[in-house]
Amino acid sequence: MTTSQTSSQVPTTAPILVTGGTGRTGRRVADRLRAQGRPVRIASRSAAASSTRPDTHRDTVPFDWQDDAGWDAALAGTAAVYLCYSPDLALPGADAVVDAFTARAVRHGVERIVLLSGRGEDGARACEDIALAAAPATTVVRCSWFQENFSEHFLLDGVLDGRIAVPADQVREPFVSLEDVADVAALALTNDAHAGEVLELTGPEALSFTQVAHLLSDATGRPVEHVALTPDDFVAELTGAGVDPDEAAGLAWLFQEVLDGRNTATTDTVERVLGRAATPFDVFAKTAAAAGAWTRARTRNT
Numbered sequence: 001m002t003t004s005q006t007s008s009q010v011p012t013t014a015p016i017l018v019t020g021g022t023g024r025t026g027r028r029v030a031d032r033l034r035a036q037g038r039p040v041r042i043a044s045r046s047a048a049a050s051s052t053r054p055d056t057h058r059d060t061v062p063f064d065w066q067d068d069a070g071w072d073a074a075l076a077g078t079a080a081v082y083l084c085y086s087p088d089l090a091l092p093g094a095d096a097v098v099d100a101f102t103a104r105a106v107r108h109g110v111e112r113i114v115l116l117s118g119r120g121e122d123g124a125r126a127c128e129d130i131a132l133a134a135a136p137a138t139t140v141v142r143c144s145w146f147q148e149n150f151s152e153h154f155l156l157d158g159v160l161d162g163r164i165a166v167p168a169d170q171v172r173e174p175f176v177s178l179e180d181v182a183d184v185a186a187l188a189l190t191n192d193a194h195a196g197e198v199l200e201l202t203g204p205e206a207l208s209f210t211q212v213a214h215l216l217s218d219a220t221g222r223p224v225e226h227v228a229l230t231p232d233d234f235v236a237e238l239t240g241a242g243v244d245p246d247e248a249a250g251l252a253w254l255f256q257e258v259l260d261g262r263n264t265a266t267t268d269t270v271e272r273v274l275g276r277a278a279t280p281f282d283v284f285a286k287t288a289a290a291a292g293a294w295t296r297a298r299t300r301n302t
């Protein structure tokens, strides 16, 4: 019997606000909630522009973390909030925004917040504490790096080039599947079994970038190598490829900040919460390859 069968449920009629709802985790969370028949409200910076398409965007509201003008309308009448902050909870200033937003949410009667967080980040930890203090029924979903960084995000181009060049050598990271993250987040948004908890999610095995490159070679049928760069060379490569210098520096900082071995340990949280095993990297890679993740046109994905 899973936890979802043993615990009380969140009321089903009020909408659940999904911030970052057009993004990688948010749209997966929203899909799961809709599949359960839950009303979903997507928060997006582009909602105003899409209001001319009410058939497909009627549940989308204008929302910007850097401008609280839309926050009240987004929160009004909601039962719960999926809090997916952009660009990253670990960056300076995120704590002030999370503090102001969670306080506003509580004033609107929101009892349940599910905060997407990252492992091993001091700034993210401060945001977790703020959210947990603001709403006691908060669940923190604290994740290792996503497997989909290689198929939908900033490492996609490297896979397409057959060269994953990053400022990391043989450090191992237990990359987690976004499908597992979304399953856990959707459960926490609709069920009080994990209220007040920090759920630390990892994949089932910690892998070096070299091991990941081998698994991606197997899955794609094309050679993919791992190249360990210095942080300076990494920034130079990214900016040379047209990435904004601040963004490149931020990524380099993130590698140095959390890929030092502190996050290598795996957890059994996915299995404990969902009652099934976490997705191994090779299964992710083969599934993504079969879905065409690495056959589409090359695109910037940061």
Ligand SMILES: NC(=O)c1ccc[n+]([C@@H]2O[C@H](COP(=O)([O-])OP(=O)(O)OC[C@H]3O[C@@H](n4cnc5c(N)ncnc54)[C@H](OP(=O)(O)O)[C@@H]3O)[C@@H](O)[C@H]2O)c1
Residues within 6 Å of the ligand: 019, 020, 021, 022, 023, 024, 025, 026, 043, 044, 045, 046, 063, 064, 065, 066, 084, 085, 086, 087, 088, 089, 090, 116, 117, 118, 119, 143, 144, 145, 146, 149, 153
């Ligand atoms: N990548 C990893 O390995 C990893 C691991 C652990 C934790 N995390 C955390 O995951 C979070 C990112 O989640 P994700 O990958 O689902 O994000 P994502 O795919 O980048 O999507 C985030 C969404 O947020 C919206 N957004 C961007 N800037 C915004 C702003 N100023 N105000 C309001 N909305 C904004 C965008 O939607 P619109 O354009 O429609 O507004 C975007 O679709 C970050 O907090 C990061 O720390 C990432």
